[in-house]
Amino acid sequence: MLFNSYEFLLLFLPITFFVYFYLNSKKQITLSKIFLISASLFFYSWWNVIYLPLILGSMFFNFYVGQFLGKKNSKKMLTFGIVGNVALLGYFKYTDFFIENFNWALNKDVELFHLALPLAISYFTFQQIAFLVDSYRGETKEYNFLNYALFITFFPQLLMGPIMHHKEIIPQFQTKWKSFIKWENVALGLFIFAIGLSKKTLIGDPLTDYAQYAFDNAQKLSMVEAWYASVSYVLSYYFDLSGYADMAIGIGKMFNINIPKNFNSPYKARNFADYWKRWHITLSRFLSDYVYKSLGGNKSLVWVMYLNIMITFFVSGFWHGAGWNFVVWGLLNGIFVVMAHMMKKANLQMNYYLAWFLMFFGLIITRILFVANDFGDALYVTTTLFDISNLRFNDLFYVDLYLQSFYIVLALFLALGCKNSMEISENFKPNFKYIFYTIILLTASLFTFSDAKEFLYFQF
Amino acid sequence: MKKKYKLYIVLSIVFTFILFILGIGVRYIIDPVGINSKFDLGLYKDVALGYRTQKFVELNEVKPNTIMLGGSRVHYLSPQDIQKYTNDKVYNLGLNYSTLEEQYYFLKYSLEHFPIKNVIIGLNLYTFSEVLEDNNSDFDKDLFESGFTPFKQFKHYLEIPLFKYLKYVYYNTFTEPFYKDGAITHYHQQIVLNTQEDRRWENSIEGYREKYTDYLEWGETNLEYFKKMVKLCEEYQVNLKVFTTAIHTSQLSLLEEVDKMDVYYKWKEEIAKITPYWDFMYPNSVTKNQKYYVDSSHLKQEYGYLYFAKLFEDKKTNTPKDFGVLVTKDNVNGYLKSLKKNKN
Numbered sequence: 001m002l003f004n005s006y007e008f009l010l011l012f013l014p015i016t017f018f019v020y021f022y023l024n025s026k027k028q029i030t031l032s033k034i035f036l037i038s039a040s041l042f043f044y045s046w047w048n049v050i051y052l053p054l055i056l057g058s059m060f061f062n063f064y065v066g067q068f069l070g071k072k073n074s075k076k077m078l079t080f081g082i083v084g085n086v087a088l089l090g091y092f093k094y095t096d097f098f099i100e101n102f103n104w105a106l107n108k109d110v111e112l113f114h115l116a117l118p119l120a121i122s123y124f125t126f127q128q129i130a131f132l133v134d135s136y137r138g139e140t141k142e143y144n145f146l147n148y149a150l151f152i153t154f155f156p157q158l159l160m161g162p163i164m165h166h167k168e169i170i171p172q173f174q175t176k177w178k179s180f181i182k183w184e185n186v187a188l189g190l191f192i193f194a195i196g197l198s199k200k201t202l203i204g205d206p207l208t209d210y211a212q213y214a215f216d217n218a219q220k221l222s223m224v225e226a227w228y229a230s231v232s233y234v235l236s237y238y239f240d241l242s243g244y245a246d247m248a249i250g251i252g253k254m255f256n257i258n259i260p261k262n263f264n265s266p267y268k269a270r271n272f273a274d275y276w277k278r279w280h281i282t283l284s285r286f287l288s289d290y291v292y293k294s295l296g297g298n299k300s301l302v303w304v305m306y307l308n309i310m311i312t313f314f315v316s317g318f319w320h321g322a323g324w325n326f327v328v329w330g331l332l333n334g335i336f337v338v339m340a341h342m343m344k345k346a347n348l349q350m351n352y353y354l355a356w357f358l359m360f361f362g363l364i365i366t367r368i369l370f371v372a373n374d375f376g377d378a379l380y381v382t383t384t385l386f387d388i389s390n391l392r393f394n395d396l397f398y399v400d401l402y403l404q405s406f407y408i409v410l411a412l413f414l415a416l417g418c419k420n421s422m423e424i425s426e427n428f429k430p431n432f433k434y435i436f437y438t439i440i441l442l443t444a445s446l447f448t449f450s451d452a453k454e455f456l457y458f459q460f
Numbered sequence: 461m462k463k464k465y466k467l468y469i470v471l472s473i474v475f476t477f478i479l480f481i482l483g484i485g486v487r488y489i490i491d492p493v494g495i496n497s498k499f500d501l502g503l504y505k506d507v508a509l510g511y512r513t514q515k516f517v518e519l520n521e522v523k524p525n526t527i528m529l530g531g532s533r534v535h536y537l538s539p540q541d542i543q544k545y546t547n548d549k550v551y552n553l554g555l556n557y558s559t560l561e562e563q564y565y566f567l568k569y570s571l572e573h574f575p576i577k578n579v580i581i582g583l584n585l586y587t588f589s590e591v592l593e594d595n596n597s598d599f600d601k602d603l604f605e606s607g608f609t610p611f612k613q614f615k616h617y618l619e620i621p622l623f624k625y626l627k628y629v630y631y632n633t634f635t636e637p638f639y640k641d642g643a644i645t646h647y648h649q650q651i652v653l654n655t656q657e658d659r660r661w662e663n664s665i666e667g668y669r670e671k672y673t674d675y676l677e678w679g680e681t682n683l684e685y686f687k688k689m690v691k692l693c694e695e696y697q698v699n700l701k702v703f704t705t706a707i708h709t710s711q712l713s714l715l716e717e718v719d720k721m722d723v724y725y726k727w728k729e730e731i732a733k734i735t736p737y738w739d740f741m742y743p744n745s746v747t748k749n750q751k752y753y754v755d756s757s758h759l760k761q762e763y764g765y766l767y768f769a770k771l772f773e774d775k776k777t778n779t780p781k782d783f784g785v786l787v788t789k790d791n792v793n794g795y796l797k798s799l800k801k802n803k804n
Contacts, residue, residue, distance in 0.1 A: 431468075435475075447622075
């Protein structure tokens with residue numbers, strides 16, 4: 001179910017909210033949790049129920065492996081647990097990728113599986129691997145299955161994160177006062193939700209439309225069209241993903257659950273190291289804690305640290321998608337981050353605006369790799385950005401000169417010149433100004449649902 | 461303090477809903493697709509924004525005796541070219557990017573609800589593919605069961621892409637649809653006919669190259685729908701006429717280029733096993749000549765009569781002799797042999 005759908009907003013959310021708190025008000029705490037888990041699984045199964053057993057099986061498997069590890073820190077059991085998770089993810093996400101490469105390398109013709117990727121598998125796999133590792137390290141408490149299941153399935157974060165850590169979520173579900181309606185949290189949650197919804201539907205979606213149409217015809221783009229398409233995609237990804245994260249945080253707030261911040265004005269960064277501290281923060285945190293630090297982090301020689309960064313970004317690239325373009329995307333990001341560290345180590349300072357420009361240009365290049373259908377398209381669009389011979393101002397079939405320019409300018413202004421949604425929400429007060437903002441944002445967004453786009457990360 | 465938060469929540473939600481309902485009202489008045497036709501604001505009604513829904517509503521108003529079924533190639537044809545043979549109410553149910561499943565449900569509904577005497581089906585090879593590209597249509601099977609209920613009407617006005625519509629209406633320079641009484645819509649008119657001819661051809665060739673490469677694979681699923689359609693016509697004892705649409709030969713060359721001629725022959729053979737049909741989809745003096753076409757896929761409406769003169773065996777109307785072959789299960793093998801031979 002999409003957050004930007006009528007069934008979610010008019011039915012699912014209000015019903016789930018009131019039933020959950022009603023059961024809690026009647027001191028039916030266990031029942032309320034069972035209800036919230038069931039509602040979340042219903043939310044998960046809305047499109048396709050066939051993957052419901054998969055998430056249930058994965059949850060049971062990890063909970064009991066985690067319990068075992070909590071009692072006895074067996075490395076074999078930890079390996080078994082991690083391999084189980086990676087195998088599940090690998091089977092659904094990477095089988096065809098490996099077959100394609102096998103066929104290519106050995107000139108074979110093994111048929112592809114064409115498996116549909118179960119929703120959210122990349123997210124809940126990561127969360128559960130973290131749980132197993134922490135259980136092995138003795139850092140998990142005695143969680144009961146209901147709280148664990150809520151940690152995995154809680155619907156606001158289930159499909160696209162933020163990637164929550166058991167330590168920050170499960171204790172919240174065990175806190176008594178959080179079981180009762182707090183109107184101030186509901187109000188703040190509604191306001192954050194309205195911001196997120198409008199970011200996604202009013203800015204992210206139109207920009208995605210323009211960019212996608214252009215990238216579907218990548219090889220026909222002229223220089224101007226290539227710039228418009230690439231910048232549109234860079235901006236649409238931010239508004240789409242951070243919009244979703246805001247909505248998740250807002251809904252979490254309504255349920256008295258603090259979901260961690262996932263974006264912190266990433267396009268205001270001036271180098272890639274800073275950018276990755278602001279973009280998809282919970283993913284960076286996971287990769288830092290469970291990949292980078294496991295490799296030794298920055299405790300060894302500086303060159304080893306750089307190697308660790310590259311390996312971490314390789315994993316990140318591969319996690320984002322089963323294709324060589326994602327791997328190259330990850331490595332390119334790794335190189336940019338390493339370069340930022342090198343400059344910092346050498347105490348080199350760059351002009352503020354030049355640094356920002358180079359960072360933003362790096363984003364454009366990496367985003368092209370991420371969204372292009374293949375390397376050929378990515379190369380064509382990238383080279384066309386500088387191909388003066390392909391510069392023309394008439395017959396721009398893949399640009400909407402007025403509207404798209406408006407969206408780009410507006411999105412740049414909001415991303416670079418304004419406070420982000422979390423900063424705005426810090427000043428929230430239940431007065432007429434904020435009522436006005438909320439009404440306008442919600443109403444305008446409600447009329448965009450007919451063109452509802454699936455969130456860009458759904459298939460990750 | 462708690463009161464203030466409650467007030468914030470209540471006012472935000474209530475006023476959002478009030479504005480939302482008002483917005484629906486505005487959409488009802490503008491009525492972009494022309495479903496209710498209660499208010500005349502002088503704006504063009506663009507049925508392309510809700511083809512299937514609009515067709516369903518109009519079908520119920522017209523209550524035809526003869527229906528034309530097919531995809532956009534049928535959509536482009538004029539019902540008047542048939543009316544002169546059937547002398548009854550003819551309705552064009554050609555749906556852009558239609559699937560045989562959609563056609564089946566429209567046919568079933570029509571047969572169950574109206575005094576249908578004639579059914580004319582124009583076939584497109586691609587729709588028989590096992591791996592169809594999603595057509596993103598507004599097709600809703602439930603319409604045929606429960607009708608265009610108030611809830612569905614509400615949903616329709618809500619989902620209509622109003623701004624897209626207003627954008628095209630605003631720039632519209634046509635005062636009348638290019639093809640009167642035909643099914644070509646204003647939106648399509650703007651997008652397709654207003655584009656320069658060479659670009660239109662290029663687009664249609666490119667589009668079909670992708671379609672034939674990625675989505676044309678032989679399978680039984682859609683053939684089954686066609687079998688069911690023929691069976692339905694037999695059950696209701698209606699006069700069924702089937703023909704293959706006359707695509708330009710550049711499309712046939714595409715099929716060769718992407719190595720899908722086997723699907724093309726197999727399709728012709730399987731159709732003949734189900735019902736006799738008029739085949740126009742092969743090199744002949746019409747399909748070789750660009751002047752008859754809007755683009756590589758669509759015959760111009762003014763030449764649609766050529767199909768029907770053959771289908772209704774109209775000797776008085778002049779048609780090219782090599783245009784159209786009646787294929788039956790008895791002659792199909794010989795016919796396909798000759799097609800293959802002529803190709804070589």
